[in-house]
Amino acid sequence: MxxxxxxxxxxxxxxxxxxxxxxxxxxxxxxxxxxxxxxxxxxxxxxxxxxxxxxxxxxxxxxxxxxxxxxxxxxxxxxxxxxxxxxxxxxxxxxxxxxxxxxxxxxxxxxxxxxxxxxxxxxxxxxxxxxxxxxxxxxxxxxxxxxxxxxxxxxxxxxxxxxxxxxxxxxxxxxxxxxxxxxxxxxxxxxxxxKKELEEAYHLTSQKNQHIEALIKELHHRVKNNLQVVSSLMSLQSRRLEDRNAREALDEGKKRVDAMAMIHQRLYMDNELASVQIDEYLKNLAASLAGSFGFSTSSVITVFNLAETNMDIDRAIPIGLIVNELITNSFKHAFKEIADPKIYISLLQTGEHIELKISDNGKGIQENQIPDSSFGMKLVKTLVDQLEAKMEISNRNGTVISITIAA
Amino acid sequence: MIQKEKTILIIEDELITGENIVELLLEEEYDVAGPFKSAAETLAFCERVSTDPAIALCDINIKGPINGTELARQLKEKYGCEIIFLTAYSDSQTIKQAYESEPVMYVVKPFTETQLLVSVQIAFNKILAKEKVYEKGKLNLTAREKEIALLIAEGLSSKQVADKLNISVETVKTHRSRMLNKNDISNFPQLVYLLHGEEKTQ
Structure with a gap:
């Protein structure tokens, strides 16, 4: 009242x-x-x-x-x-x-x-x-x-x-x-x-976050382990093959798996979920390939000039596989009787375009010399397509391959 | 021919990966045991054999209640094992934990053969440096033999050396055993160790 x-x-x-x-x-x-x-x-x-x-x-x-x-x-x-x-x-x-x-x-x-x-x-x-x-x-x-x-x-x-x-x-x-x-x-x-509600909500969110982080960590762990198993399977089988060609084919396949695996190895290390430092990755990939073909790591020279070195995984994987194919090609075919073999890899950004250029001081190839059956080249062309890029092959004291991608 | 007491333990619960490592190291004429899936399996093996293992190549996430970092600590304490970690974990927390057992190397999966062979060689170097029993006499090697030895020291497998020099794997292996016999050395890591010593004094 x-x-x-x-x-x-x-x-x-x-x-x-x-x-x-x-x-x-x-x-x-x-x-x-x-x-x-x-x-x-x-x-x-x-x-x-x-x-x-x-x-x-x-x-x-x-x-x-x-x-x-x-x-x-x-x-x-x-x-x-x-x-x-x-x-x-x-x-x-x-x-x-x-x-x-x-x-x-x-x-x-x-x-x-x-x-x-x-x-x-x-x-x-x-x-x-x-x-x-x-x-x-x-x-x-x-x-x-x-x-x-x-x-x-x-x-x-x-x-x-x-x-x-x-x-x-x-x-x-x-x-x-x-x-x-x-x-x-x-x-x-x-x-x-x-204040109490906020604190509770915050606590709950950070718990969820931790859980998600742990899940992502486990997932990456699983991916890396599985890729390692795939690579190991190929090695194990390769060692048992008598036929040299079959063994080489399997080893090449293994190297492709390894090239992809290296991206996953780096994804987690950078604590970035969907991108990778492309310059570091390509440097390591090149050094690792050089080593596996018995060349010194100093035989590969890399140059990078990018606005952003952090690259999305959807783009980094095709680029990694292209580089893998092309430098594998150089190591395998270009350097017979070459005194100081060198491979140059550059990734340069000019305005709207990124140019991936891979050249060597080897024997050089003509586009019409590449056999139609070459799986490596077929793969490169497919990946160039996937990147919606353009590829040019020329010879200038060795082979020069230039791939232009929209930035 | 190879000195049998320098055993390398392979602890890896992903057995396909483990077998691959075992084969790779066997091919390079190392004495290898494993792959072991768990700490219990590993320790039981160590109890059974008369000689202490020299090196443990150890995954961190293994089966059983004892994880890789703890197993490594025990192996180091009991047998004086040199530790090489081999893991898909590359977050700072796991690495920090692993560092407590002072590993020779921390190899992140997926690894390359070279990474693995180099880390094993570094571990051997460490062991041999500690033993100090080898006289650093002049090695008797031909130019070709030295070339092969240096490539192996860089972490190339015999197969890779063969590919690079355009010779067969068998020839590389013949060269390897001849080098050891000629210099009266029992294993290849020891030769690499002496070769490094020579390079340094030059």
């Missing part, structure tokens, strides 16, 4: 902010206070000036309450306006109610306290200045113009005024501070639960 009355006066929590609700309540209480003052002053037969002042106060307070509660208007400007109105009405009343013998100053202090609670920090200073200046002015005027003071008719009248005003202002200050505390505690509780 009380709560509903309170809500009717201040407005609902969802509609108005805390400061706005306190302001509504304050304006309402001032309206009641002014109406009561007007009636009592009139009935007691006090000076008509006090009746008029109380009536003006009623009018202003009602206007402010109407605007704040119904129209929803509450601003720092309204607070300053309200402070000035209070000071201008209570100032003259001070002298009619026994001046410093009366309780008017308490009312000013109560209003100041409530406004300080709901004002923004800049407005707080202005409100403080208005009320302090008013109180100082009232006391000084009382000193210099003692004739303005209308004394109480009896001690009983004075005490009655004190009791009502003080109880009234203490009660209202207490209500406001309680409201403020309650809203503060409620907000703290909300923040705490939110």
């Amino acid at each position: 009380l709560k509903r009355l309170y809500q009717l006066i201040t407005g609902k929590d969802e509609v108005f902010g805390f400061e706005h609700r306190v302001f509504n309540l304050f304006a309402f209480i001032i309206v009641v206070f002014c109406v009561q003052g007007t009636l009592i002053n009139y009935l007691l037969g006090l000076d008509m000036a006090t009746v008029w002042l109380a009536m003006i106060g009623t009018f202003i307070a009602m206007l402010i309450y109407y605007r704040a509660r119904i129209k929803g208007i509450f601003s720092q400007g309204v607070l300053i306006f309200f402070s000035l109105s209070i000071v201008l009405i209570l100032g003259p009343l001070h002298f009619f109610n026994g001046a410093s013998y009366g309780p008017t100053i308490y009312l000013l202090i109560m209003s100041l306290n409530i406004f300080l609670i709901i004002a923004s920090s800049a407005t707080q200073l202005w409100i403080y200045a208005i009320f302090s200046a008013a109180i100082l002015a009232m006391l000084l005027l009382e000193y210099f113009f003692p004739g303005w003071v209308v004394a109480y008719s009896s001690p009983a009248q004075r005490i009655t005024d004190h009791i009502t005003t003080l109880i009234y202002s203490l009660f209202f200050t207490m209500i406001t501070i309680r409201l403020f505390r309650r809203s503060y505690i409620r907000e703290q509780a909300i923040i705490l639960t939110q």
Whole structure:
């Protein structure tokens, strides 16, 4: 019942902010206070000036309450306006109610306290200045113009005024501070639960993350192990073959598997899931192939000039396999009776294109010399197609193969 | 001909990969035991034989409750084994753990034959350097023999040496055994070790 009355006066929590609700309540209480003052002053037969002042106060307070509660208007400007109105009405009343013998100053202090609670920090200073200046002015005027003071008719009248005003202002200050505390505690509780929820969610997410990371790690581990098994199977079989051609074919197949396996080996090492450092990869691939054909690693020279060396696996694998085929070709066929065999691999980016160039200082080949049955060349052409690239073969002190890919 | 007490243990639970390694090393005339699938199998073998294993080529993720890093630590402690890890794991955490047993080499799968042969040679070098029993006398080698020995020292298999020099594998093997006989050396790693010593003093 009380709560509903309170809500009717201040407005609902969802509609108005805390400061706005306190302001509504304050304006309402001032309206009641002014109406009561007007009636009592009139009935007691006090000076008509006090009746008029109380009536003006009623009018202003009602206007402010109407605007704040119904129209929803509450601003720092309204607070300053309200402070000035209070000071201008209570100032003259001070002298009619026994001046410093009366309780008017308490009312000013109560209003100041409530406004300080709901004002923004800049407005707080202005409100403080208005009320302090008013109180100082009232006391000084009382000193210099003692004739303005209308004394109480009896001690009983004075005490009655004190009791009502003080109880009234203490009660209202207490209500406001309680409201403020309650809203503060409620907000703290909300923040705490939110914090807890966030922490839980974070914990859950990081757990999930760890799980996913472990799964990915296992998956990569499996892929590498399986590729190793495939490669080992081919080695095991190759060793048992009597026919030299069959053995060579199997070894070539194994090298292709190894070239792909090296990408997977690097995928995890870089902690990048779907890309590989293409320069490092090609360097290692070339060195490993050189070693397996019995050439020194210094026989392969690599040059890279790329905007981004991190390359997507979908592109790195075909490039790796192409390089594997072409340098295998060079090692196998180009270097018979060549004193200082060299293979150059370059991957250069020019604007929209990446050029993969592989050349050697060997015997050189003509495109029409490549037998149609050559699986290696067929493979290279297929992979060039897959990369949507263009290939050119030429001879310049050895074979030069240039493959242009869109960057 | 080869000094039989320098055994290499192959610990690999992926048996096809393991067999491949065993064959590769046998072909290079190393003394090899395995492949073993678990720590229990490995340790049981070590108990059974009279000579301590010299090198363990060890996978990290093996069957059974004891993993590769722990097995390696035990083998090192009990038999003074030199450790070569062979694993598909290349994350920093596993590598850090593996480093506690001070391995000679950490080979990440998929490996190449050269990587494997080089790491075995490094392990032998370490063992021989520790033993210090070999006199560093002048090796008696022909130019061709020295060429072959140096290629093998680079981690080439006999087959690869044969391919490179355009000779048959059998010829390479004949050269190898002749080198050992002539110099009265019991195994090839020792010859490579002495050859390195010579290169250094030159």
